[in-house]
Amino acid sequence: DGGITQSPKYLFRKEGQNVTLSCEQNLNHDAMYWYRQDPGQGLRLIYYSQIVNDFQKGDIAEGYSVSREKKESFPLTVTSAQKNPTAFYLCASRGRKTDTQYFGPGTRLTVL
Amino acid sequence: GQQLNQSPQSMFIQEGEDVSMNCTSSSIFNTWLWYKQDPGEGPVLLIALYKAGELTSNGRLTAQFGITRKDSFLNISASIPSDVGIYFCAGQLGSGGSNYKLTFGKGTLLTVNP
Numbered sequence: 622d623g624g625i626t627q628s629p630k631y632l633f634r635k636e637g638q639n640v641t642l643s644c645e646q647n648l649n650h651d652a653m654y655w656y657r658q659d660p661g662q663g664l665r666l667i668y669y670s671q672i673v674n675d676f677q678k679g680d681i682a683e684g685y686s687v688s689r690e691k692k693e694s695f696p697l698t699v700t701s702a703q704k705n706p707t708a709f710y711l712c713a714s715r716g717r718k719t720d721t722q723y724f725g726p727g728t729r730l731t732v733l
Numbered sequence: 734g735q736q737l738n739q740s741p742q743s744m745f746i747q748e749g750e751d752v753s754m755n756c757t758s759s760s761i762f763n764t765w766l767w768y769k770q771d772p773g774e775g776p777v778l779l780i781a782l783y784k785a786g787e788l789t790s791n792g793r794l795t796a797q798f799g800i801t802r803k804d805s806f807l808n809i810s811a812s813i814p815s816d817v818g819i820y821f822c823a824g825q826l827g828s829g830g831s832n833y834k835l836t837f838g839k840g841t842l843l844t845v846n847p
Contacts, residue, residue: 625775652833663737663821663837664776671833679834711775715833720764720783720825722835724775 624648625725627712632730634706642697642728644712652715653695654722657681657708664711670695699730706732739822739838747846752809754820754841761802762824766835767794770819779820780807812845819843 625646634640644653652671656664666679670689684703689695695714699706709729713722739756746752756765764783768776780791782798782805789796795808805822819842823835 627775654835661839663739663839664823664835665837666834669834709773713775720833721766721778721781723778724768727773727775729773 625712625714625723627710627725627728629728630726632728634730634732636732637701639698639700640706640730642699642710642712642730644695644697644725645693646695646712646714646725647693648714648716648723649692650714650716650723651692652717652722653689654713654715655679655685655687655695655697656711656713658711658727659708667697667710706730737822737824737836737838739841741841742839743842743844745844745846746812748812748814750812752812752816752843753806754822755804755806756822756824756838757804758824758836759803760824762826762836763802764825765796765798765805766823766825767796767805767807768821768823770821770840772818776821809843812843814845814847817843817845 628643654669655667665681668687670676686698711727712725715722737756737758767779770776780796785802786800787798793810819840821840822838
């Protein structure tokens with residue numbers, strides 16, 4: 622089946638540890654995105670990548686890092702510099718010929 | 734970053750009732766999207782609107798792209814319990830580069846009483 626997968630669904634980390642969230646898509650989409658969602662809030666853009674080996678900061682990039690070494694994969698690292706990392710993280714992708722973004726199932730990160 | 738004004742924030746309705754929600758922006762967009770999110774899941778695209786004035790339906794859902802390009806609404810007719818969830822609007826400038834970034838409203842939480 623074609624789609625976007627995020628793993629794990631739930632993730633727990635101790636404060637001060639870096640953690641990497643996985644996002645994989647087999648839709649052959651060029652662009653990929655990472656969003657953060659907090660309760661009662663809309664989605665806020667962390668980073669996006671329009672092509673392999675290229676990515677740009679979104680609205681709230683501080684404390685996060687990404688890489689785009691393969692078209693299918695866009696991992697997000699939440700570093701210890703992120704002051705409030707507990708949130709629901711959503712990955713999305715977009716094909717070249719469409720304006721619409723399609724989302725993965727999300728990863729809920731809890732930092733203890 | 735900019736956010737859209739989405740209203741209402743929440744709605745409690747009886748099964749069978751119609752629902753209406755809307756989004757407004759101070760900036761124009763060339764694409765409006767409506768998503769639905771179930772608890773603990775990713776948003777699912779419901780309707781995409783690409784042209785000012787466009788009215789598009791998807792089953793019991795109807796959405797319109799405002800003529801000024803600064804607003805959009807979503808209607809749900811004859812609501813059923815599985816309509817429960819959070820509905821998000823999103824605007825996009827489109828046409829290359831960072832213009833494909835989506836700007837999201839804060840969502841409308843819909844509760845349907847059987």
